[in-house]
Amino acid sequence: MTIVDSPALLAKFLRAEHDISIGFVATMGALHDGHIRLIKQAKEQNEIVVVSIFVNPTQFLANEDFDRYPKKDSADKKICELAGVTYLFMPDTASIYTNDEVSLVAPVVKGYILEGMSRPGHFDGVLTVVMKLLNIVRPTRAYFGKKDAQQLYLISLMVKKMFLDTQIIAVDTLRDKDGLAYSSRNSYLSKTQRELALKIPRSLRIATSMIIEKRFDSAKIIKKMEEILNPLEVVYIAVVDREFNALTKVEISNTIILVEVLVGQTRLLDNIWI
Numbered sequence: 001m002t003i004v005d006s007p008a009l010l011a012k013f014l015r016a017e018h019d020i021s022i023g024f025v026a027t028m029g030a031l032h033d034g035h036i037r038l039i040k041q042a043k044e045q046n047e048i049v050v051v052s053i054f055v056n057p058t059q060f061l062a063n064e065d066f067d068r069y070p071k072k073d074s075a076d077k078k079i080c081e082l083a084g085v086t087y088l089f090m091p092d093t094a095s096i097y098t099n100d101e102v103s104l105v106a107p108v109v110k111g112y113i114l115e116g117m118s119r120p121g122h123f124d125g126v127l128t129v130v131m132k133l134l135n136i137v138r139p140t141r142a143y144f145g146k147k148d149a150q151q152l153y154l155i156s157l158m159v160k161k162m163f164l165d166t167q168i169i170a171v172d173t174l175r176d177k178d179g180l181a182y183s184s185r186n187s188y189l190s191k192t193q194r195e196l197a198l199k200i201p202r203s204l205r206i207a208t209s210m211i212i213e214k215r216f217d218s219a220k221i222i223k224k225m226e227e228i229l230n231p232l233e234v235v236y237i238a239v240v241d242r243e244f245n246a247l248t249k250v251e252i253s254n255t256i257i258l259v260e261v262l263v264g265q266t267r268l269l270d271n272i273w274i
């Protein structure tokens with residue numbers, strides 16, 4: 001595995017690899033099994049794999065956890081080495097951003113609802129950094145988790161609208177044994193908070209059983225989920241189609257049910273694809 005911190009050098013290495021398929025996994029580090037799943041899939045489907053670790057300042061709001069975002073560089077390097085990563089890209093902020101920035105703006109509606117409403121500007125930062133990373137790496141395929149469903153949707157849209165030559169691959173959410181979806185932010189949770197957080201997958205399981213019983217009404221599903229999530233602070237629960245339009249009734253094979261809650265100060269999100 002080669003570790004590179006310079007965008008220009010990484011681009012130079014990669015351009016020298018002619019006619020070779022490149023799989024790319026963008027991360028902010030503190031790697032967990034969910035990331036490893038993305039890397040494994042990238043390895044199965046491509047000749048070489050590039051992983052980036054960059055805690056992107058522009059996707060954090062002023063009051064958020066940028067300064068205390070978990071950092072585990074040496075463990076992350078080992079994980080990538082063992083997972084068979086070819087290039088690990090670890091740039092510093094100054095090599096990605098300068099004072100005279102050109103930034104992307106997320107679509108007005110789809111980028112500013114749900115996660116984009118509770119974190120205004122978040123997706124502008126995500127799209128800007130992902131655009132930069134995709135232009136440096138120019139991957140054949142880039143892998144993103146379905147857990148960040150709105151991010152995945154907006155990145156896929158950006159790739160299409162900007163005519164980028166990369167296939168975006170959606171990868172299923174990986175859950176810990178207790179059902180909680182893997183997230184780097186789970187490390188913020190105390191034992192009691194983790195117990196409480198299990199209400200999130202539970203609420204999604206109940207939503208699934210309602211749908212199996214053909215109870216498709218979105219408002220009723222949301223109400224039931226709110227009951228289960230009580231006393232957690234619900235940021236949003238939403239029933240949307242795969243393009244993030246609100247649905248009053250679940251449509252089989254075209255629905256995502258999303259939930260975001262605050263457990264203490266920690267923002268946790270999860271979803272199911274129906």
Ligand code: PAF
Nearest residue numbers: 026027028056126129148
């Ligand atoms: O999902 C993440 O970890 C980040 O939003 C991403 C895609 C690496 C961009 O910083």
